[in-house]
Amino acid sequence: MSRVALEHVDKTYPNGFVAARDLSLEAADGELLVLVGPSGSGKSTVLRLMAGLERVSDGVIRIGERDVTDLPPQQRDIAMVFQNYALYPHMTVRENLGFGLSIRKQPRAIIEDRVRTVAASLGLEALLDRKPAQLSGGQRQRVALGRAIVREPLAFLFDEPLSNLDAQLRVETRVELSRLHRKLGATMVYVTHDQSEALTLGDRIAVLKEGVLQQIASPMKLYEEPANKFVAGFIGSPGMNFFEGVLTRIGTGGVCTFQGADFTIRVPCESGTNGRVILGIRPQHLEITDDSARGDGVVRAEVGVVEPMGNEQIVYVTLPNGERAVAIAPVQPRITAGEKVSIRVRPEGIHIFDAGSGRRMAR
Amino acid sequence: MTSVRAAEARAKRKKAAGIQWGSWLFAAALIVLLLFTLFPFYWAIVASLTPEAALFRDPSLWPQQIIADHYRALFVDRDFITPIRNSLVVAGTTTIFCLCVGTLAAYALARLEFKGKAAIMGFILAVTMFPQISIVSPLYLLLRSLHLIDTYPGLIMPYMTFAMPLTVWVLTGSIRQIPRDLEEAAHVDGATRRQSFTKILLPLAVPSLVTTGILTFIYCWNEFLFALSFTLGPERQTVPVAIALFRGQYQVPWGEILAAAVVATAPVAAMVLVFQRRIVQGLTAGAVKG
Amino acid sequence: MRKISRLGYEARLGWALVGPALSVIALIAIFPLGWTVWESLHLHELRMPWLGQPFIGLANYVEIAKDPRFWAALAHTAFFTVVSISLELVIGLFLALAMNRVFRGRGFVRAAVLVPWAIPTVVAALLWRFIFESQGGIANALLVDAHILKQPLVWFIQTSTAWVPVILADVWKTTPFVALLLLAGLQNIDLSLYEAAAVDGANAWWQLRHITLPLLKPAILVTLIFRTLDGFRVFDLIYVLTGGGPGTSTEPVALYTFNALLQNLRFGYGSALSVVIFAITFGLALIYVRGLGVRLGGEEA
Numbered sequence A: 001m002s003r004v005a006l007e008h009v010d011k012t013y014p015n016g017f018v019a020a021r022d023l024s025l026e027a028a029d030g031e032l033l034v035l036v037g038p039s040g041s042g043k044s045t046v047l048r049l050m051a052g053l054e055r056v057s058d059g060v061i062r063i064g065e066r067d068v069t070d071l072p073p074q075q076r077d078i079a080m081v082f083q084n085y086a087l088y089p090h091m092t093v094r095e096n097l098g099f100g101l102s103i104r105k106q107p108r109a110i111i112e113d114r115v116r117t118v119a120a121s122l123g124l125e126a127l128l129d130r131k132p133a134q135l136s137g138g139q140r141q142r143v144a145l146g147r148a149i150v151r152e153p154l155a156f157l158f159d160e161p162l163s164n165l166d167a168q169l170r171v172e173t174r175v176e177l178s179r180l181h182r183k184l185g186a187t188m189v190y191v192t193h194d195q196s197e198a199l200t201l202g203d204r205i206a207v208l209k210e211g212v213l214q215q216i217a218s219p220m221k222l223y224e225e226p227a228n229k230f231v232a233g234f235i236g237s238p239g240m241n242f243f244e245g246v247l248t249r250i251g252t253g254g255v256c257t258f259q260g261a262d263f264t265i266r267v268p269c270e271s272g273t274n275g276r277v278i279l280g281i282r283p284q285h286l287e288i289t290d291d292s293a294r295g296d297g298v299v300r301a302e303v304g305v306v307e308p309m310g311n312e313q314i315v316y317v318t319l320p321n322g323e324r325a326v327a328i329a330p331v332q333p334r335i336t337a338g339e340k341v342s343i344r345v346r347p348e349g350i351h352i353f354d355a356g357s358g359r360r361m362a363r
Numbered sequence B: 001m002t003s004v005r006a007a008e009a010r011a012k013r014k015k016a017a018g019i020q021w022g023s024w025l026f027a028a029a030l031i032v033l034l035l036f037t038l039f040p041f042y043w044a045i046v047a048s049l050t051p052e053a054a055l056f057r058d059p060s061l062w063p064q065q066i067i068a069d070h071y072r073a074l075f076v077d078r079d080f081i082t083p084i085r086n087s088l089v090v091a092g093t094t095t096i097f098c099l100c101v102g103t104l105a106a107y108a109l110a111r112l113e114f115k116g117k118a119a120i121m122g123f124i125l126a127v128t129m130f131p132q133i134s135i136v137s138p139l140y141l142l143l144r145s146l147h148l149i150d151t152y153p154g155l156i157m158p159y160m161t162f163a164m165p166l167t168v169w170v171l172t173g174s175i176r177q178i179p180r181d182l183e184e185a186a187h188v189d190g191a192t193r194r195q196s197f198t199k200i201l202l203p204l205a206v207p208s209l210v211t212t213g214i215l216t217f218i219y220c221w222n223e224f225l226f227a228l229s230f231t232l233g234p235e236r237q238t239v240p241v242a243i244a245l246f247r248g249q250y251q252v253p254w255g256e257i258l259a260a261a262v263v264a265t266a267p268v269a270a271m272v273l274v275f276q277r278r279i280v281q282g283l284t285a286g287a288v289k290g
Numbered sequence C: 001m002r003k004i005s006r007l008g009y010e011a012r013l014g015w016a017l018v019g020p021a022l023s024v025i026a027l028i029a030i031f032p033l034g035w036t037v038w039e040s041l042h043l044h045e046l047r048m049p050w051l052g053q054p055f056i057g058l059a060n061y062v063e064i065a066k067d068p069r070f071w072a073a074l075a076h077t078a079f080f081t082v083v084s085i086s087l088e089l090v091i092g093l094f095l096a097l098a099m100n101r102v103f104r105g106r107g108f109v110r111a112a113v114l115v116p117w118a119i120p121t122v123v124a125a126l127l128w129r130f131i132f133e134s135q136g137g138i139a140n141a142l143l144v145d146a147h148i149l150k151q152p153l154v155w156f157i158q159t160s161t162a163w164v165p166v167i168l169a170d171v172w173k174t175t176p177f178v179a180l181l182l183l184a185g186l187q188n189i190d191l192s193l194y195e196a197a198a199v200d201g202a203n204a205w206w207q208l209r210h211i212t213l214p215l216l217k218p219a220i221l222v223t224l225i226f227r228t229l230d231g232f233r234v235f236d237l238i239y240v241l242t243g244g245g246p247g248t249s250t251e252p253v254a255l256y257t258f259n260a261l262l263q264n265l266r267f268g269y270g271s272a273l274s275v276v277i278f279a280i281t282f283g284l285a286l287i288y289v290r291g292l293g294v295r296l297g298g299e300e301a
C-alpha cells in the first residue's frame, strides 16, 4: 500500500477545456480520501489522472515515492471501480475477477485461489459461473469491487461506485466499504457528489470546484471551519444560510456588529475585519421562538413550508426583506405554514466570509 | 381547472377518432405497399416455374402448371454454377480482406486521439460517395497493363474502392458504440493496449464485424459496373453480369432469367431475413446523428 | 515536452493502423482518379492505336460542351434523380412512420421491405422488365383487364412510357433504404413531445408538421445527399431495363460514359466525361454539406 499524490497538476482537454488547475492533493498511506464537488467539477478527471487514463498537461503524479506521471495505467498497479462497473460482458464472474491476475501471467492455481478467497469474502461464490448480464445491480457492484481487491493493488480508486444502487443498498454498501477499508488498510480515493456519503466515509475530504481544490480536511474540520463560502454551502444538508451585510467594529474589544438587511447582530471579530461581508449560519443554529421575542440577532419571519422529518422539522421561512432562510427545529412545538415566528441567530454558529472573494474570515 | 379538463377530454376524443380513421388508412396504405414490395418476387417465382409457352400466351396471376425445367436448364445447360462461384470468391475475398484491414483502421478512428483523424473520416466518407464510373477508365488501363482483366484479382482490387471505405465507416460507427470504459478497466487491470484490443474489444465487436461483413458482402455480390467492365466472358463473370447478359437463340429466355434471378436473390434475401435487425443498425450507425 | 511524446505515440499508432486501409483506398481510388484527369487531357482511342496518345489540352472538354448527347444524358439523369427521389422521400417517410409504430407484424414489414434493397440491382431491373414486357407482361394484362389500357402497350418503345418501369423499379428498390435512414432519425425524437402535443389537443397532421418534420430535417437531408449522389451514378438499372433506349432517350451520363469507354474505346473522351461526372457529384455533395449545414455523424462532438 502506498500514498497517491498529485503535485501542481494541470489538465487541459484537447478541446481546450481546463478540467484541473494547479491541483495538489495527497491520499496518505492507508487513508480513504474522498473527492467531492458538484457535477463537472473535475472529480472523475482527477481520478482518471491518477489511474493514468488521462495524461496530465503539467505537474507530477506519485504513487508511493515513484513518479508515475508518464506510466500507462497498466504499469501503475492501481485498481479502479467504475460508476457503471465496467464488467466485461463476455466473461463469467470468475473470469472477470481473475482477469487482472491472468493478464499478469500469474500461475493458474494462484489465480483460482485468490478468486475463491475474494469471492467468499464478498458472498459471490454462487455466482462465479454467471455472466454480468445475469446479475443484479448490487451483485455487479460487488463483482466490480472484487475485481479490484483480487489484484492487491497499491491503491484503490472509486468513481461514484454507489450511485447506481437504490437508497438502502447504498447505505449498506457504504458500511461494507468502510469495513473493507479498515480490514485492508488500503489507500483509497473515492469520488462522490453526495456530501453525506463524503462525510460518513472519508478520513479526509477534498472539495473541488471547476477544477480547483477548495479545501482538503477532515470531515469535522470541513464542517466546522469551511475555508470559503462554496465549501460552507456544499457541505451539510440542508445547506448553510447566507446573508449579505456590513461588518463594523465597535471599540477595541474584538467585537463587531453585523448589519444585514433584516437583522443586526453582535459578533466576535478580529482586528482588520471591516466592510462588506457574508454571514453564514447553518439551519441548526437558527432558533425558532414565538412571535414575541425581541433583541440582538432576532428577526421576525413568516413560515413558508414545513418538512416534518420525524425527529425534527425543517422550516423554510421568509424574512421581512424577502430573504429566505432554512431552520431546523425540534418536533415540538409544531410549526405550521403561514405562521408568524421570530428567529434568533445563535452567535456561536456564525461564519463570516469576505463578500468579494468568499474566503472565510476568522470568527 | 374544469376548462383544462374539458380540453383534455376533447383532445382525447379527437385523438381517438383520429386514430380510428388514421389506422384504417394506415393499414390500407401499408398493405398496398407490402403488395407492391412483394409482388415482383411472387411473380418471378411463379413465372420461373411456368413453361415458357404458357408465359407469353395468357399471363395469369395463379400458376397453372408447375415445372422445374428452367432451373434444370440454368444449371445443366448454362452452367450457372460458374458465376455463382465467381461471385462467392470475389465477394468473399473482398469482404474478408476489408474486415481484416478495416478493423485496425476503425479501431484507430474510434479510439485514438490524433491529428488528422477528422480529415481521414471526411476523406473516407467522400470516397464512399465517389461515382464508380469516374475510375473505370484508369482501372481498365491499369488492369490491362497488369494482365489482370478477366481474373479474380482484377475484380477484387476494384471492389476495394467501395468495400474498404464502407467497411471502415460502418465499423468505426459501431465500435464507437461499445463503451470505452471496458477497455479502460482492462488497462487499469494491467492489460496493454494490444491485450485490451484482443481480449476485450475484439470479442465484443464480433457482432459488429458480422454485420459489417454481411453489408460488405451484399454490396460486392450486387456490384455490376466493374464486373461488367473488367470481365470478358462467362469464365469470370459474376452473377449479376451473367444474368444481365443471358441470351437465347431466338428470344429472351425469360424462364431461365427468372430462375436465375430467384437463385441470385435467395441467399441475400435469407441473410436479410435472418439479420435484419443488425443490418438496419449497421446501415444507420453513424449515418444519421443530430 | 512529455505531452508531445505521448501525443506523438498515439498519432504514430493511429496512422500505422489507419495506414493499410488508407493506402488501399489511395492506391485504387485516388490514384486512378488522378489518372482519369490525366487521360482526359489526351487523345486516346484504343481502336486507333496508331494515333498514339497526344496531349490535346482541354479539347475533350470542349467536345463535351458541344456534345448534345452529353447534355441530353445529363437532363435524363437529373429527371430520373428528381422524380425518383421525390417519390422515395414521400413513400419512405410514410414507411418510416409506419415502422416506428408498434403493431403486430412490424418485424415482418421491416424484413419484407429490406429485401428489395438487398438484392442485386440487375435482378430488380430484370424483374420489372419482365413485368412490363410488351408480350405477356403482367402489367399490360392487369391494366387491360382493369380497362385502363385499351390494348397492350409496348412500354419500351416510347420515351415517356419507358421511364415508367425505370422509375418504378428504382422506387421499389430504394425506398426501403430511405425509410431506414428516416426511421433512425424518427427514433431519436422524444416521444413525450407527442404526448404533450396530444394533451394540448394537436391533431396528427399538426404533430407531423410541427414536430416530426422539423426534427427529422437532419435525417432527411442526409438521405437526400445519399440518394442524389446515387441518382447521378445510376447505371445498372437503366443498362438492363432500357439500355438507354429507345435510341438514347433514357441514357444517363454514367451509361453514356460507359459506352464511350468500353463500347467505342474512346478513353480520352470517356475519361473527360468521367471527370465531369465526378465534378458534378462532388459539387452537389459540397452544396449539400456546406449550404444546408448537414452534419454527418463522423465526430462525436
Ligand SMILES: Nc1ncnc2c1ncn2[C@@H]1O[C@H](COP(=O)(O)OP(=O)(O)OP(=O)(O)O)[C@@H](O)[C@H]1O
Residues within 6 Å of the ligand: A013, A014, A015, A017, A018, A019, A037, A038, A039, A040, A041, A042, A043, A044, A045, A046, A193
Ligand atoms: N474528454 C474530454 N474532453 C473535453 N472535456 C472533458 C472531457 N472529459 C471531461 N470533460 C469536461 O471536464 C469537466 C470535468 O469533468 P469530470 O468528468 O471530471 O466531472 P465530474 O466532477 O466527474 O462530474 P460528474 O459528477 O458529473 O461525474 C466537465 O466540464 C467536462 O465537460
Ligand SMILES: [Mg+2]
Residues within 6 Å of the ligand: A043, A044, A045
Ligand atoms: Mg464523474
